[in-house]
Amino acid sequence: MYTVVVLALPDLIAFDLATPIETFGRVRLPDGRPGYQVIVAGADDVVDAGPVRLAVDHGLDALDRADLVVVPGRHDSLRPSPLTVVEALRVAAGRGTRVASICVGAFTLAEAGLLDGRRATTHWLVADELARRYPSVRVDPDVLYVDDHDVLTSAGASSGIDLCLHVVRTDYGAAVAADAARLAVAPLHRAGGQAQYILRNRPSPRTASLEPVLAWIEANAHRPLTLADLAAAANTSSRTLTRRFTEVTGQSPMQWVSGVRLRHAQELLETTDHTVDRIASRTGFTTTSNFRAQFQNVVGTTPGAYRRTFHS
Template sequence: MSSVALAVTDGTPLFELAAACEVFGVDRELAHPWYDFAICGQNDAEVGGWLRAGIRHDLEALADADTVIVPSCRDAAEPPPPALVDAVRAAHRAGARVASLCTGAFVLAEAGLLDGRRATTHWAHTALLHDRYPAVRVDPDVLYVDEGDVLTSAGKAAGMDLCLHLVRTDHGTAVANALARSLVVPPHRPGGQAQFIPAAVAHGRNHVLAELMSWVLERLEHPLTVHDLACEAGMSSRNLARHFNAVAGTSPLRWLLIQRVRRAQELLETSDLSVEQIASRTGMGTATTLRRHFSQQLGVPPETYRRTFRP
């Protein structure tokens, strides 16, 4: 059983703490075993400015966890609590995977875990993170960054995206999607998606591309092109690209490839179809094309992914 420890100190904001608890602390019987979850910190720490938390484990217990989650700081302008910084550094040295939510990145940076690494935080604090820790390669335009044993995310909802990404990494796409459905949140927003859109385009099921995206997902087995998408949407390719950048933070072709790979992940986990058959079902055409795009996005070939996540 993989263990997850959530670090809490006086003044920890409530939202990111609650997101981590919902993802890792509630066993919905989606995978067996689920996570062994613990909250570590100062007993009776004040959370969210008003809630007193009864905490059974001190910060030193972070070093016993496989994954450590560091939620937002009370105030990014203030130095992180030294005890928290020391405990997070010790946990990483002990082999823990460390992930920060929102301004928790300042704790990781203070601990030296982000030196020379790419990282992000809430867009309102990226300039401060860059100025205070010049050794960190701050990326202000993404939802989250996965550097293997160290991960960082932007604010609020992006913290949930990172938590789901960790579940997807540990248990596969089918489990992460089932969890997302249970939480009524989007199943997958790629980390490279923009933190905020450049124009006022509606989100949710009513945004300008909602019908087109549903149409595409029902036809992934077909060799769709950007021109096909533009024709179906009744707009020019240039206008389509502008809307995709606003809604999804990426180009139409990149979004289409991401959806094809996601469908391939699901089929690798839930079916006995061959790689060649999955390539056909996902519109990739050939197993060679599937392997290339699959490896580019996930870092492993389809066969390795199936061995890892096939029940």
């Protein structure tokens, strides 16, 4: 039996705490024995978890007997972690204990230096911030989880379930993991990655300086557009527009147009029964094959699989 220690940090996200407790705690082996002992530990006896307060029965010395330490996310992911927690994580990882994070718990692992030089993921909304703060981390915002040997990270919320089931499959095999998935009423493996949940190329406060041309793109993305068309709409030169887009969005103008087209296509897949051919035509893609290829490359799944997941 493996021992899983789930860390209860200040400002804890309760869902992230419950995910490993429930997923690992319900695992049963073929002979009926539990697969995991789950312990909740922290630096404080009581921690805030949004609208509730939680009593913590075990201190950080519980990490000494852990086979896996799970770090849930916190509402303020940029808030520094307690130094005692950071040091305890370093010591645990140093002796070979597996360490995992749920959602923005990756920031705590990065703060402890455990993601340096590694591939990792977190919630797509803060993936850029994780990469900015910790440039030595190879942040992949498109996947549901990353297994980098003894350090594992997951994306937002329910991706923590995907990661926990992956750990069960690694520890005990597919049959035990499938039983755990049935108890969690969750798929053992989800098609696609986090990329399919990302809202692409939407105007935001950081793109305010480009607002007129972005609004024009929103209204005209279905048309066959060129860089010259965008520059004319922005009343500037193609060179100046490209420079401004790169500075503000990190993308070229035509890359932004492609992202808008994909978002419009996602919306149609979610809300209509239009054929894929019709959606491709209505959203500005030159051919259906081009649309399918770009959708698969960026969203990480096919238009049909996306519709089956998200159609209302």
